[in-house]
Amino acid sequence: MTPADLAWLPLAPILTPMGLGLLLLYPWRRPVRVGLAFAGALLTLLFAAGLVAATAGGTVLSSSLGGWPAPFGIVMVADRLAAWMSLLAALSGLLAVWQAAADPDPVREKHHFFALLFFLFTGVQMSFLTGDLFNLFVAFEVMLVASYALAVLGSTREQLREGFRYIVMNLVASALLVVTCGLAYGVLGTLNFAHLAQRSAELGPNTTVTAVGVLLLVVFAAKGALFPLGFWLPGTYPALPPAAGAFFAAVLTKVGIYALMRVFTTVFPQDPALPNTLLLGLGAVTMLFGAFGAVSQREWRRILSFTVISSVGYLAFGLGLGTPEALRASVAYLAVSVLVTAALFAIAAVAERAAGSRLVRMRGMLDFLPLLAGCFLLCALTVAGLPPTGGFVAKYALVRAGLAQGSPLALVAVVSALLASLVLLYAMLSVWRGFFWGRHLLTFPVYRVPLGLRGVAYTATALVAGLTLFAGPLFGWAEATARELRQPEGYIRGVLGTDPVVIPPPPTLPEEP
Amino acid sequence: MTPRPRDPQGPAPAPLTGDPILRSTSRAVFALVLLFAFLLLWRGHNAPGGGFIAGLMTASALLLHRIAYGSSALRTDPVRLIPWGLALSFTTGLVPYLLGKPFLKSDYGYITTAITGEFEWATALLFDLGVFLIVVGGSLTIAYALTDVEPQETVEGDE
Numbered sequence: 116m117t118p119a120d121l122a123w124l125p126l127a128p129i130l131t132p133m134g135l136g137l138l139l140l141y142p143w144r145r146p147v148r149v150g151l152a153f154a155g156a157l158l159t160l161l162f163a164a165g166l167v168a169a170t171a172g173g174t175v176l177s178s179s180l181g182g183w184p185a186p187f188g189i190v191m192v193a194d195r196l197a198a199w200m201s202l203l204a205a206l207s208g209l210l211a212v213w214q215a216a217a218d219p220d221p222v223r224e225k226h227h228f229f230a231l232l233f234f235l236f237t238g239v240q241m242s243f244l245t246g247d248l249f250n251l252f253v254a255f256e257v258m259l260v261a262s263y264a265l266a267v268l269g270s271t272r273e274q275l276r277e278g279f280r281y282i283v284m285n286l287v288a289s290a291l292l293v294v295t296c297g298l299a300y301g302v303l304g305t306l307n308f309a310h311l312a313q314r315s316a317e318l319g320p321n322t323t324v325t326a327v328g329v330l331l332l333v334v335f336a337a338k339g340a341l342f343p344l345g346f347w348l349p350g351t352y353p354a355l356p357p358a359a360g361a362f363f364a365a366v367l368t369k370v371g372i373y374a375l376m377r378v379f380t381t382v383f384p385q386d387p388a389l390p391n392t393l394l395l396g397l398g399a400v401t402m403l404f405g406a407f408g409a410v411s412q413r414e415w416r417r418i419l420s421f422t423v424i425s426s427v428g429y430l431a432f433g434l435g436l437g438t439p440e441a442l443r444a445s446v447a448y449l450a451v452s453v454l455v456t457a458a459l460f461a462i463a464a465v466a467e468r469a470a471g472s473r474l475v476r477m478r479g480m481l482d483f484l485p486l487l488a489g490c491f492l493l494c495a496l497t498v499a500g501l502p503p504t505g506g507f508v509a510k511y512a513l514v515r516a517g518l519a520q521g522s523p524l525a526l527v528a529v530v531s532a533l534l535a536s537l538v539l540l541y542a543m544l545s546v547w548r549g550f551f552w553g554r555h556l557l558t559f560p561v562y563r564v565p566l567g568l569r570g571v572a573y574t575a576t577a578l579v580a581g582l583t584l585f586a587g588p589l590f591g592w593a594e595a596t597a598r599e600l601r602q603p604e605g606y607i608r609g610v611l612g613t614d615p616v617v618i619p620p621p622p623t624l625p626e627e628p
Numbered sequence: 629m630t631p632r633p634r635d636p637q638g639p640a641p642a643p644l645t646g647d648p649i650l651r652s653t654s655r656a657v658f659a660l661v662l663l664f665a666f667l668l669l670w671r672g673h674n675a676p677g678g679g680f681i682a683g684l685m686t687a688s689a690l691l692l693h694r695i696a697y698g699s700s701a702l703r704t705d706p707v708r709l710i711p712w713g714l715a716l717s718f719t720t721g722l723v724p725y726l727l728g729k730p731f732l733k734s735d736y737g738y739i740t741t742a743i744t745g746e747f748e749w750a751t752a753l754l755f756d757l758g759v760f761l762i763v764v765g766g767s768l769t770i771a772y773a774l775t776d777v778e779p780q781e782t783v784e785g786d787e
Contacts, residue, residue, distance in 0.1 A: 122730075123725065123728075123731075126725065126731050130722065130725065130731065133718065134718065134722065137711065137714060137715050137718060140711045141711075178730065178731070179730055180730060180731055180732050181730055181731070181732040181733050181734065182729065182730040182733045
């Protein structure tokens with residue numbers, strides 16, 4: 116199969132959730148709705164897996180909308196990184212749908228919870244697969260509009276208060292993104308990633324291009340919740356209904372990280388000094404901020420939200436190191452972080468349901484939920500980065516890359532990474548001590564949790580364990596992805612072809628008779 | 629979302645409702661604005677115009693009607709237009725995709741009739757129509773929601 120035969124494929128994971136989301140707007144009965152949602156999530160997963168298989172050999176698939184060719188029309192592009200992110204998002208999406216199906220919520224579902232979830236999937240998939248800076252903004256908006264609606268759906272007091280912060284923060288970041296798109300177009304005359312990469316390579320290191328890059332960094336840092344811009348996250352995610360919260364936590368911050376990776380490896384790799392310094396510094400602070408935040412909290416999902424922030428810090432650190440090994444470790448850590456977050460939020464949903472409270476201090480739940488305790492232990496060790504987990508492998512690779520890079524700032528960041536891991540371990544152990552360990556007080560009732568809901572937690576943990584077992588192939592894939600990202604030529608050739616782009620002359624006006 | 633049951637007196641009428649000058653001029657202006665909106669929609673796939681701007685103009689015409697008469701000229705809840713418009717646009721894009729052409733690819737051709745002469749039709753017009761419905765539905769929903777605000781509403785958890 117040539118790339119031209121598969122040109123339809125990058126659109127499939129976007130169109131499937133979009134079409135299913137539209138179908139879900141119709142007021143079906145609940146079993147039909149759940150069936151449709153499962154079918155949609157599975158199909159998306161299937162197409163995303165197809166993308167991973169198709170790009171595994173280094174092919175770059177490109178699919179133009181409306182048949183307009185690359186630098187002029189909008190294209191959807193799948194290379195290894197995009198396909199990989201698409202797969203991870205589809206997997207978390209399936210888990211979220213499962214969780215929502217196992218946990219009926221008549222009020223929210225009446226107001227199109229499932230449809231909104233699918234529009235959210237659409238936006239996320241489009242952010243990963245787009246090959247155009249302005250279209251990236253559109254994808255962000257699709258994703259954010261759906262997430263705003265999900266954030267306030269149900270209108271509890273907490274949701275409205277936290278949702279407001281979330282909306283304001285993201286609106287400001289989006290406005291800045293549009294402005295930056297305008298600047299990029301003004302400087303380079305194009306918004307297509309491949310064409311931007313080509314033109315910025317022709318320009319060489321250029322202060323204006325770097326300035327545009329730094330503006331993009333600020334925008335994506337806000338989306339990805341890097342330190343000073345991530346204050347909205349720990350309040351927003353716990354306020355969401357559990358299924359939506361799990362997907363938000365697992366994937367939405369990673370969209371920002373993906374955009375950072377795309378922009379600073381494929382598009383603007385010429386002048387990495389300033390963005391890398393910023394990413395390293397912010398990443399080092401973010402991990403510590405997340406780790407200490409996790410220690411300071413008493414509620415399940417608040418603690419976990421802070422661990423999400425911390426994982427974003429690790430990713431920014433890996434990206435900021437700028438060496439091939441660090442990039443490889445970041446790509447691997449990305450997968451670990453998405454899956455472990457999805458698993459931990461699923462575990463938290465079960466735990467909150469069983470204890471009938473959001474608080475961690477319940478004591479002695481080990482007797483009632485032994486398997487869940489096992490799952491939590493594995494995920495906790497993964498988050499803290501201890502052996503024998505995939506988290507250890509990925510963090511070890513990150514730290515080694517940091518030591519190998521060896522600049523003073525990198526060493527400071529390495530120290531901060533190790534310290535943050537320790538603090539995270541303490542936070543996770545205090546959850547373990549508070550919730551699972553000790554003697555259960557008879558005054559607290561223990562509720563039954565439906566098997567479906569527990570099944571999500573077990574499956575997600577099994578996936579995390581799978582990452583540990585298949586760390587070798589995972590790192591092989593990450594290695595290939597990092598290599599591809601270091602050489603944007605392949606991406607450019609896949610999108611624009613081998614011929615140089617010719618801008619046609621402006622059309623001459625017909626002569627007035 | 630279903631509309632809230634209105635309170636029996638209804639929301640306070642706009643201050644200009646019932647103004648005879650506004651009523652008589654708004655009738656003509658309403659028709660003119662709608663005509664222009666449809667012209668923009670019609671030529672939008674090939675010339676300046678399109679579903680978005682036509683939808684905005686239609687929405688403003690309907691708002692003018694609402695201000696002048698105090699009631700909506702639409703017989704349905706505008707929210708209902710949004711999914712239908714979205715479905716129409718999406719399907720227009722999906723058909724060529726399922727036929728193995730690029731997503732959103734537009735087909736077009738020419739029809740010559742005695743009255744209009746040669747004119748170009750394009751499936752992009754259906755896409756534009758979908759956008760039109762979304763914009764009319766969306767902007768009217770927002771505008772009507774703003775005119776119906778009841779400041780005494782409470783949410784779960786309020787004391």
